[in-house]
Amino acid sequence: MTSIAAPRRIDGRAPNQLRPVKIVPDYLKFAEGSVLIRVGDTRVICAVTIEDRVPPFLRGRGTGWVTAEYSMLPRAGTERSQREASTGRIGGRTHEIQRLIGRSLRSVVDLSKLGERSITLDCDVIQADGGTRTASITGAYVALARAMRRYGMPHLLVGQVGAVSVGISGGQLLLDLNYAEDSSAEVDFNVVMLDSGDFVEVQGTAEHKAFSREQMNQMVELAGAGIRQLFELQKAAIEAPAGE
Numbered sequence: 663m664t665s666i667a668a669p670r671r672i673d674g675r676a677p678n679q680l681r682p683v684k685i686v687p688d689y690l691k692f693a694e695g696s697v698l699i700r701v702g703d704t705r706v707i708c709a710v711t712i713e714d715r716v717p718p719f720l721r722g723r724g725t726g727w728v729t730a731e732y733s734m735l736p737r738a739g740t741e742r743s744q745r746e747a748s749t750g751r752i753g754g755r756t757h758e759i760q761r762l763i764g765r766s767l768r769s770v771v772d773l774s775k776l777g778e779r780s781i782t783l784d785c786d787v788i789q790a791d792g793g794t795r796t797a798s799i800t801g802a803y804v805a806l807a808r809a810m811r812r813y814g815m816p817h818l819l820v821g822q823v824g825a826v827s828v829g830i831s832g833g834q835l836l837l838d839l840n841y842a843e844d845s846s847a848e849v850d851f852n853v854v855m856l857d858s859g860d861f862v863e864v865q866g867t868a869e870h871k872a873f874s875r876e877q878m879n880q881m882v883e884l885a886g887a888g889i890r891q892l893f894e895l896q897k898a899a900i901e902a903p904a905g906e
Contacts, residue, residue, distance in 0.1 A: 669834070672842060673702070680826070680838045680888050681793075685804055685899035695809025697899065699801030702840055703791035708801040710809040711782045726776025730763035732756055732798060734787040759795045762863060766799045766854045767806060769862045770821040781806065792841035796825035796852055800892050807900045822857035824892040828881045830873065835880055837888045849873045853885035857893055 671677065681702030690696035695710035716727050733756065736742045746752055752760075767783055783806065785798035803823050810816050827839045829847040836843060844850055848870045854862040864882060866873075873881075 671836065673840060677834055678837050678884060678887070680891060681840065683800075683892065683895050685801060685895060687804065687808055687899050687902050688904060693805075693809075695805040695807070695812065697801045697805045697808075699797050699804070701793055701797045701800075701838070703789060704793055704797050704840075705787070705789040706794060706797045706801055707784075707786045707788060708798060708805040709784045709786075710802075710805045711784070712809060712813065713780045713782070714778070716778045716780050720778070724774075724778060726771070726773045726779045726781070728764060728768045728771050728773070728781045728783070730760050730767065730783040730785060730798075730802065732759045732763060732785045732787075732795070734790060734794070738787045738790040759798070762795060762852075762854070762865075763798050763802060766823050766825065766862050767802055769856065770803070770819055770823045771806075772818045772820050775818055776815075781809075790841070792839050792844045793827045796827050796854075799823065799825040799854060800896065804896050804899045807896075811900070812904075822893055822896065823854060823862060824889040824896060825852065825854040826885050826888040826892065827852050828885045828888070830877065830881070835877075835884055837884050849877070849881070851881050851885065853882060853889065855886055855889045859886070 684700040686698040688696060689698040689707060690709050693709040694712050697708050699706050720727055736745055763783060763785060783802045785802055787794045807819060810819055829836050829839050829850040831843055831847045849868050851866040853864050
């Protein structure tokens with residue numbers, strides 16, 4: 663019997679294939695750690711700042727903190743978006759993504775041994791074609807790991823974290839959706855996973871049609887397979903010589 667190959671996606675990928683990923687370490691000169699992560703046509707600059715202070719609610723407790731800020735350039739997308747600074751407030755989507763990035767990176771840092779230090783992860787999207795929050799998490803981990811190595815604190819990282827999107831479009835499971843796929847998908851998920859196999863977050867939404875428990879399990883498995891590939895790319899970028 664002749665097998666029928668799964669149809670190719672609009673960018674030529676197989677359904678279970680990641681977009682091309684490139685992580686450029688030390689992208690910024692002055693940050694404690696930084697990368698440019700490219701996931702297909704999505705580009706995010708991730709930078710780490712380490713400061714010897716903590717938020718007021720942690721003062722005197724001897725523990726540290728990890729937080730994140732996320733933003734998108736006005737022309738990161740196909741049309742200009744208004745700078746949130748000009749409106750005087752952070753939008754709901756931005757706030758949600760910042761919190762997601764922060765808790766994802768806190769999950770792999772031993773805050774009790776960090777001392778009264780704060781680590782801020784700045785993730786700035788310079789070009790958006792879907793998956794900006796997952797690219798931010800994946801890139802921010804590399805920037806953080808390089809910063810911790812640079813400042814003699816790699817032992818405070820207690821795990822590795824990466825993220826990817828999955829979805830269902832046309833009844834087909836897809837890994838790492840670009841914007842065109844995400845905007846038309848019946849179901850889309852964002853999955854954040856540790857190298858232990860445990861999950862930090864699984865965000866899933868049925869946009870047009872409810873999904874079954876079996877489909878949910880399949881999407882989580884597909885995401886896990888993709889994130890394990892990202893782990894290998896992260897390791898290579900973390901171990902790259904300084905300045906490369």
